[in-house]
Amino acid sequence: MTLYNPWRGCHKISEGCKNCYIHSADSRKGIDTNCIVKTEQFDRLVRRNKKGEYVMKSNQLVYLCFSSDFLIEEADVWRDEVWAMIKERSDLRFLFLTKRIHRFKSVCPTDFEENYQHVMVGCSVENQSEADKRLPIFISLPIKHKFIICQPLIGPIQLNKYLNADIVQVTVGGEAGKLARDLDYDWVLSIRDECIKHQVNFEFRQVGSYMIKDHVRYSIPRNQLSSQARKANINVYFKEEE
Ligand code: SF4
Numbered sequence: 001m002t003l004y005n006p007w008r009g010c011h012k013i014s015e016g017c018k019n020c021y022i023h024s025a026d027s028r029k030g031i032d033t034n035c036i037v038k039t040e041q042f043d044r045l046v047r048r049n050k051k052g053e054y055v056m057k058s059n060q061l062v063y064l065c066f067s068s069d070f071l072i073e074e075a076d077v078w079r080d081e082v083w084a085m086i087k088e089r090s091d092l093r094f095l096f097l098t099k100r101i102h103r104f105k106s107v108c109p110t111d112f113e114e115n116y117q118h119v120m121v122g123c124s125v126e127n128q129s130e131a132d133k134r135l136p137i138f139i140s141l142p143i144k145h146k147f148i149i150c151q152p153l154i155g156p157i158q159l160n161k162y163l164n165a166d167i168v169q170v171t172v173g174g175e176a177g178k179l180a181r182d183l184d185y186d187w188v189l190s191i192r193d194e195c196i197k198h199q200v201n202f203e204f205r206q207v208g209s210y211m212i213k214d215h216v217r218y219s220i221p222r223n224q225l226s227s228q229a230r231k232a233n234i235n236v237y238f239k240e241e242e
Helices: 021-029 073-088 101-107 128-139 185-198 222-232
Strands: 002-004 061-064 093-098 119-124 145-150 167-173 201-206 210-213 216-219
Touching: 073 101, 093 101, 093 145, 101 119, 101 128, 119 128, 128 145, 167 185, 185 201, 185 210, 201 222
Parallel strands: 002 061, 061 093, 093 119, 119 145, 145 167, 167 201
Antiparallel strands: 210 216
């Protein structure tokens, strides 16, 4: 597994972005996240060593654009080059998450369906209104491996009508940090029930910094967010990723 960030920076687009960790981390370093810039690793996917071999080893999962949104407008001028590199590196698997799925059709390659089956896409939704805006678009797209990411989950969501056969997994997580919004454990269990009904993988990635369970509000230290979710032991898997 490796990270590949051809550009960095992002704009807040919806409620889920309110406490975006990229904006928070950048502001501590005095970086303006709203300025979208190409990075030095832009061509890293196709760099070769002296023997002519790719520097980035084959057969691994590449997390694409985890310090931005791969579909952000400012990167339109650079994205075709990245698509071409991704096509060349069919020996890798790629995953990107986006809150801008409405842009996918206009910025994806015309041969996406044929030549980009090694690209997995996660559509992020934080509440019902964003789910109802983004998921009808998402489920209509010719993407082979689709993930729904409900993190940070900031309200109850009903996913039933979107859990078709193309959806590999739903991932749920709470928000982290002092300003985090509450995560109600009932919301998590309700999404899990829907996943089980539709035989879609369900993963509880992290609890929230503030968590409501059985009407009691808990405050959880940041270093325990993932381990507490694992302790809940509620992940369910029906499908292989590929
Ligand atoms: S889309 Fe993602 S990266 Fe961009 S501001 Fe929102 S949460 Fe942050």
